Amino acid sequence: xxxxxxxxxxxxxxxxxxxxxxxxxxxxxxxxxxxxxxxxxxxxxxxxxxxxxxxxxxxxxxxxxxxxxxxxxxxxxxxxxxxxxxxxxxxxxxxxxxxxxxxxxxxxxxxxxxxxxxxxxxxxxxxxxxxxxxxxxxxxxxxxxxxxxxxxxxxxxxxxxxxxxxxxxxxxxxxxxxxxxxxxxxxxxxxxxxxxxxxxxxxxxxxxxxxxxxxxxxxxx
Numbered sequence: 001x002x003x004x005x006x007x008x009x010x011x012x013x014x015x016x017x018x019x020x021x022x023x024x025x026x027x028x029x030x031x032x033x034x035x036x037x038x039x040x041x042x043x044x045x046x047x048x049x050x051x052x053x054x055x056x057x058x059x060x061x062x063x064x065x066x067x068x069x070x071x072x073x074x075x076x077x078x079x080x081x082x083x084x085x086x087x088x089x090x091x092x093x094x095x096x097x098x099x100x101x102x103x104x105x106x107x108x109x110x111x112x113x114x115x116x117x118x119x120x121x122x123x124x125x126x127x128x129x130x131x132x133x134x135x136x137x138x139x140x141x142x143x144x145x146x147x148x149x150x151x152x153x154x155x156x157x158x159x160x161x162x163x164x165x166x167x168x169x170x171x172x173x174x175x176x177x178x179x180x181x182x183x184x185x186x187x188x189x190x191x192x193x194x195x196x197x198x199x200x201x202x203x204x205x206x207x208x209x210x211x212x213x214x215x216x217x218x219x220x221x
Contacts, residue, residue: 064176065169074172078179087168094164098157105150107132112147115140
């Protein structure tokens with residue numbers, strides 16, 4: 001019986017010693033280069049998330065303005081390609097009307113001069129025969145009125161073309177400035193009813209709140 005107790009005691013001591021030895025072996029194994037390499041890989045992967053992305057090329061409004069001298073190029077710089085057909089469509093309207101009005105102005109001017117010469121005795125009817133068939137039959141007063149109208153509309157076409165050309169440059173410049181405009185939830189605008197105690201009259205008030213973005217916690221490593 002005594003020998004059995006000594007055997008049990010010896011077995012317990014050996015088991016405890018083996019457990020302590022296994023624990024120490026684990027600690028030594030965890031400190032080896034193989035395990036440290038895996039741990040370092042995890043850290044690198046974690047740190048790679050914090051690496052800032054490559055800075056994008058800044059959007060410069062001056063470049064958009066200079067490129068807008070060629071219609072549509074400024075909108076292309078702003079990546080608003082859908083505006084290019086609109087720009088050329090707007091510019092095409094005064095261009096077409098200019099050529100039409102200029103052509104009709106020349107025809108009515110020639111017809112007016114031919115009718116004016118026809119009033120003189122002994123005139124040459126060659127110019128009268130060269131009048132556009134659509135204009136024949138009109139009086140000299142009507143021809144003069146049409147001539148002045150087509151000349152006026154031709155000049156207006158040039159004016160409208162200049163305005164449209166300037167507007168497409170302004171459009172490219174303004175939207176280039178608004179390219180990085182903050183439209184996030186940090187901005188808020190509300191229209192609220194108000195009451196003026198001085199005039200005793202109701203009104204509307206415009207309230208604009210600029211929310212400061214939350215500060216990000218600083219990671220100390």
